[in-house]
Amino acid sequence: MVKFFSCLLKKRNMVGSLPVHYVDTKYEKATFGMGCFWSGESLFGGQIGVLRTKVGYSGGTSPTAKYREIGDHVECVSVDYDPKKISYKQLLDLFWNNHEYGLTKRVKRQYSSLILYHTDAQKQAAMESIQEERVKRAPEIIITEIAEAGPFHPAEDYHQKFRLQAHKEFVKSLQLNSELLLKSFVAAKLNGYLVGVGGLKQFEKESSELGLSPTQLEYVRKYVIKNAGAGLSC
Known part of the structure; x- marks a missing residue:
């Protein structure tokens, strides 16, 4: 497999055909904390209409943050999305229904449930949605925090697209570097599809856009089939 992907990379470079890392589409930004950020990044990346994802630390007051010195920040997923293809309400639905922990039980702040809104419209939508969820989940008490988005501190490279990076030789064939781990369209998509997010039908629909x-x-199709319905956990 190592030799195969190496040959594939050389061939693709010669013909000038490369994966689609950059897309020129108007977008809006959403930021969520919902436990371990590895799973959240895969969840959102595998959605039609999501353009880019990255994980990092936000929601606190510390001027800097890194994994071992996170301060009062929370592990978060930053999502760039095309509102013509996926709505903020749909992102909120994914947020509410895919917490690993922290939604109704107090945990270490690093893994807290958090919505960071970027616009007044997002704030209103978030406030309305939490009221709906409180009714649905009663008598459980939702402890999600809603706050205005502030500085976002990207996590270390090894945290970005964590599930994708497990496929080391495949990643090499994508020619990913530190910048692309944060900005690549195809990397965001594959980080979801390789763990089964979206399923085969959706993958086939979007596959022609990946380059x-x-x-x-x-290679990706094999893992979409293998991992479909397996769920996400860190």
């Missing part, structure tokens, strides 16, 4: 070779597509 992957037939062999790369087949």
